[in-house]
Amino acid sequence: MSVNMKTKYLGIELENPVVVSACPLVAHADTLRRIEQAGAAAAVMPSLFEEQIDRDESALADLFESTTDRFPEANDFFPEMRRYNDGLASYLKYIEESRRKVSIPLIGSLNGCTPGGWVRHARRIEEAGASALELNIYFVPTDPDETGEEVERRYVDLVAAVRDVISIPLAVKIGPYFSSTPNMARKLVGAGANGLVLFNRYLEPDLDIETLAITPKLNPSTRVELRLPLRWIAILRPHLDVSIAATSGVHAAEDVVKLILAGADVVMTASALYHHGVDHIRKLVEGTRGWLEEKGYCSVAQAKGSMSRVHAPDPAGFERANYIKAIVEFT
Ligand SMILES: Cc1cc2nc3c(=O)[nH]c(=O)nc-3n(C[C@H](O)[C@H](O)[C@H](O)COP(=O)(O)O)c2cc1C
Numbered sequence: 001m002s003v004n005m006k007t008k009y010l011g012i013e014l015e016n017p018v019v020v021s022a023c024p025l026v027a028h029a030d031t032l033r034r035i036e037q038a039g040a041a042a043a044v045m046p047s048l049f050e051e052q053i054d055r056d057e058s059a060l061a062d063l064f065e066s067t068t069d070r071f072p073e074a075n076d077f078f079p080e081m082r083r084y085n086d087g088l089a090s091y092l093k094y095i096e097e098s099r100r101k102v103s104i105p106l107i108g109s110l111n112g113c114t115p116g117g118w119v120r121h122a123r124r125i126e127e128a129g130a131s132a133l134e135l136n137i138y139f140v141p142t143d144p145d146e147t148g149e150e151v152e153r154r155y156v157d158l159v160a161a162v163r164d165v166i167s168i169p170l171a172v173k174i175g176p177y178f179s180s181t182p183n184m185a186r187k188l189v190g191a192g193a194n195g196l197v198l199f200n201r202y203l204e205p206d207l208d209i210e211t212l213a214i215t216p217k218l219n220p221s222t223r224v225e226l227r228l229p230l231r232w233i234a235i236l237r238p239h240l241d242v243s244i245a246a247t248s249g250v251h252a253a254e255d256v257v258k259l260i261l262a263g264a265d266v267v268m269t270a271s272a273l274y275h276h277g278v279d280h281i282r283k284l285v286e287g288t289r290g291w292l293e294e295k296g297y298c299s300v301a302q303a304k305g306s307m308s309r310v311h312a313p314d315p316a317g318f319e320r321a322n323y324i325k326a327i328v329e330f331t
Contacts, residue, residue: 003292004299005285007041009243009266010132010169010195012105014041017260017300018284021247021268022046022109022134022173027094031278032102038281042105044134044268046084048091050112053121088121095128105131107171113139113154115161123165135162136173138200148179155184156191163192173244174199174226185236191196195243197268198229198235219273225249230262234318237263237308251275253287260288263305 005016018052020043025031027046035043085091098106108130125133137158141151159172172193178184185196206215226249233244246259247268256267272280288300297303309315316322 001298003289003297004301005289005292007300007304009245010171011243012042012131012169013065014105014266015039016041016285017266017288018256018281019107019245019268020044020273020278020281021135021270023273024084024269025270025273025278026106026301029098031095031099032098032106034278035281036102036104038279039285040104040278040281041266042107042131044107045091045095045109045130046123047109047136048085048088048121050110050114050116050118052085052087054116055324088097088124090181092124092128095125095130099129104139107132107134109134109136109173110162111136111138113158114156115157119158119161120165122162126166126168132169132194133158134171134173134197135168136197136200136252138175138202140202146210152178152184152187154209156187159188159191159193169194171195171197171243173200173247175200175202176232177202182236182239183231185240188241189240193242195245195247195265196240197247198232198236199248200249201225216248220274221249223249223255224232226255226258229264230258231318232264233259233264234308234312237305238310250284253284253291256284256288257291257303258307260300260303261305261307263303263308265304 007014007017016039018040020026020035020040022044024046026035026043032043095108096230108125110125110133112118115278122133138154139151139154163170170193172188174196176199187206188196201221203216203218206217210217229246229248233246237244243265244263245266245268246264250259250267251272259267269284292300292303305311309318312318
């Protein structure tokens with residue numbers, strides 16, 4: 001009997017649970033077609049950044065020119081966004097054109113951390129034809145006067161502001177650093193999130209000790225990183241009736257399987273596609289199907305969440321007990 005690979009994400013029925021995570025691969029028309037051909041069920045656009053929307057392109061260019069004379073290092077702090085994407089107008093045009101070229105759902109992505117005027121452009125991503133919107137809240141708190149409660153309020157207000165201007169489903173991509181991730185997840189759902197994308201990989205900067213510069217670093221992920229979303233998805237699944245997407249460290253079909261068992265509705269991947277090429281998507285989908293078949297599951301839905309914290313034979317394994325057991329057993 002063939003396995004039913006379908007899954008639902010943000011209310012959208014998808015052919016299978018493998019989705020391409022927000023990254024520039026999705027923003028090239030030919031690559032997007034290959035992504036579809038290789039069997040991805042959906043793809044997330046690379047982000048449009050709050051900073052990009054807030055200053056129009058020429059203002060940004062002026063800023064480079066006026067500040068770099070006086071502060072050459074300013075270039076490092078105002079990276080040339082045009083190398084990443086061409087700004088709002090071409091972003092919207094790309095979504096519109098892609099809608100005619102591929103049939104998989106295309107999810108727009110906004111990236112920011114302050115509620116403000118830029119948020120109203122979420123509506124334009126919807127009008128361009130995106131099936132859903134992913135809001136990546138990438139915030140690094142540095143002000144000791146800003147309390148944890150205020151930081152959480154910032155997230156909630158931003159989600160509510162975006163929810164207010166769009167009618168397509170909204171997923172919120174967050175990092176793992178909250179005092180109570182389950183409570184935060186519930187607040188985000190209360191503010192209007194239809195799904196959570198777990199987790200943002202914070203890209204820690206490095207220091208160059210010769211030039212004394214702070215250097216941005218994007219190292220591709222490794223499979224070990226998968227354990228962070230794995231644990232939290234297993235813990236959160238029983239408490240959330242919205243969609244959950246897993247991202248970080250998904251490189252092989254076994255990784256997809258683990259995250260589905262923990263309770264993910266979809267599993268996203270980016271680094272692995274840079275490493276192996278986008279045809280690797282086929283291996284992820286077919287490997288997942290093969291595992292489900294071999295173990296006697298008839299559908300993704302049947303496997304989903306069967307190892308979440310409430311269904312796992314040893315729920316404490318996701319909690320403090322795992323830590324104690326791991327250090328005791330280490331040799
Ligand atoms: C080259 C590259 C660019 C990325 N750009 C974005 C982005 O624009 N917005 C975003 O939310 N995530 C972005 N990400 C993060 C990915 O969507 C993903 O969450 C992260 O890489 C973890 O998944 P992985 O382990 O499969 O790479 C990017 C990742 C890579 C490798």
